[in-house]
Amino acid sequence: MEKDHRYHSVRASIEKGYLTEFTQILDIIPKTTLTQGLRISNYRMASILECVDRVTMAEIYTMSNLFEIDYLTIVKLIHNEYTRKKSKKIERQIKPK
Secondary structure (H helix, E strand, O other), rough: OOOOHEEEEHHHHHHHOOOOOHHHHOOOHHHHHHHHOOOOOOOHHHHHOHHHHHHHHHHHHHHHHHHHHOOOHHHHHHHHHEEEEEHHHHHHHHHHO
């Protein structure tokens, strides 16, 4: 089976700095395609999208192979999203009503 051409688009977009967070990948490649590529269930993908820090190292390495990019680049995307969401959550807790 031939690899979906959009995986190369993801790599190029990451390398050019267009994608800086993990879920932005879904702007290029559909969730179902990524789910199939990672060989995970829809339930598992929903769990990851709900809380990005649930991604396993095995899934990171699989994505690294799919996108043909260093695994640390994937880790950085996950980290960027996690820290942004965490800081937003803290801001909401601090804001007076």
